[in-house]
Amino acid sequence: MNSLTLRIRNKSGATMVSNAFIDEYMSDANGEFVKVYLYLLRCVSHNKQLSISVIADKFNHTETDVIRALKYWEKMKLLKLTYTNDILTEITFVDHSNTEESKPVNEEHEVNVVQASVFAAAEISASNTQPEKERKQIPAYSADQIKQFQENSDIKQILFVTEAYLGKTLSVTDINTLLFFYDELHFSLDLIEYLIEYCVSKGSKSMHYIKKTALAWAEEEITTVSQAKASTNLYNKNCNTIFNAFGIKNHRPVEFEVNYINKWTNEYAFTLDIIHSACTRTLKQAHQPSFEYADKILTEWHNKGVKHINDITLLDQEHKKVKACDKPKEVNIGKNKFNNFNQRSYDYQQLEKELLNIK
Structure with a gap:
């Protein structure tokens, strides 16, 4: 199959999207969540003020749908949501990439959100406590370090198997992640092969998903394929x-x-x-x-x-x-104005005779 050449003639008015977002996060996310994230990027790039209702109207969503998308990206650690009196007032973009091309987000990368729906903070924000292994950053190995690693037959096999399963040439970020599994998490060759196989069998070829699974296994102290299969x-x-x-x-x-x-x-x-x-x-x-x-x-x-x-x-x-x-007791109010009188009885035959005698 022939490769494609991409060209762009005009870059004016463009919104920058990090490669880390495209490579590691976008494929696993709900399409509507991606729309909200990209629209936030567009607004922060051009200093546009907005509200939850504005975003909802833009995509014909409910405000609850927008909040759900923001909560998802917060769980992915790409956004930080700030509340004042349980009302969402600020969204900050967070950059966790380790590549040179993605610079840390500075204070300008903030979006002030007004007229947000009121949600209790306890219901909105997930727990911030993270396992030690998950907080650990993936090292950015140098070219010399990667070259040295690749002299190891196990590393060669890991890179080969991963490329075969993912069906693509591995990026520097992908290689760094795989080396992290081997060098920092101390996963064996067999365990890394099973990790890749398992994640692909679940329908995901995202290195971000693979990394999350590896960190979960490390937290469970899984060291063998049999333990991973049981889990x-x-x-x-x-x-x-x-x-x-x-x-x-x-x-x-x-x-x-x-x-x-x-x-x-x-x-x-x-x-x-x-x-x-x-x-x-x-x-x-x-x-x-x-x-x-x-x-x-x-x-x-x-x-x-x-x-x-x-x-x-x-x-x-x-x-x-x-x-x-707590159920209120029934109160007997007795006779009301509609039944608080003596019922009268009539002799209808006598009344009829009297009416007939009237001339």
């Missing part, structure tokens, strides 16, 4: 159970859904029957699958110390008792 099998079981509870079929989990599942199973340590119960209640109340709604239910149960499915039954019983006590 992924458990993960697949959890995902399948939760999606079936929502009535969702043939769907590959996206990142925000994976984050919720990990939160429920790892942070909250809920069993699948508890999560299934929350999903069922979500469908009854919201009439559609909603990870956000289910998360509110599960977070409330977690805060109330739920450990077993029977604990939910006890909470329901307590809720019914409180509701019964």
Whole structure:
């Protein structure tokens, strides 16, 4: 297949998009989320003032849709959302790239947002605590270091296998990431090969997705392929159970859904029957699958110390008792003005005779 040559005649009025965003983040993101991110870039590049409602009108979205997109990019660590009195007032672009072509974002790269919908800060912002391995930055290896690494037969095999699975020539960022797995996370050749194979089998050839998976395995202290397979099998079981509870079929989990599942199973340590119960209640109340709604239910149960499915039954019983006590009692007001009189009886035959005798 012939290669394509790209040309551009006029660069005026252009909006700059980082290569890191295109290479590592864009492919995994919802298309509507990408639109919102690019529009924010366009506005900050030309110092345009805007609001949540303006963005919503631009793309025929609801304001909730826009907030959902902003929350996604915040989870990806590409945006920082600032609130004043629980109202979103500022969005700051964050640059985590390690390449020379992407410079750190300075103070000018801020977008002031007014008239934002009011959301409680506790519901908007995710936890900022990150595992130590995830906070660790991927080193920017020098050309000499990369050349030295490539003399290692394992590294040669890793680069070859990765290019074959991804179907592309690896960029410097890709090579740095793979070297990070081998040199910093101490993944073996077999484990890195399985990592690439697993991520591609899940439908993602994004190095960003591969990196997130590798960091999760490192956090679980996975060092062998057998451990990784056991972990992924458990993960697949959890995902399948939760999606079936929502009535969702043939769907590959996206990142925000994976984050919720990990939160429920790892942070909250809920069993699948508890999560299934929350999903069922979500469908009854919201009439559609909603990870956000289910998360509110599960977070409330977690805060109330739920450990077993029977604990939910006890909470329901307590809720019914409180509701019964709060129910206003019926008041007997007695006779009203419509029935507070003596009923009269009439002899209709006598009345008829009297009417007939009238001349």
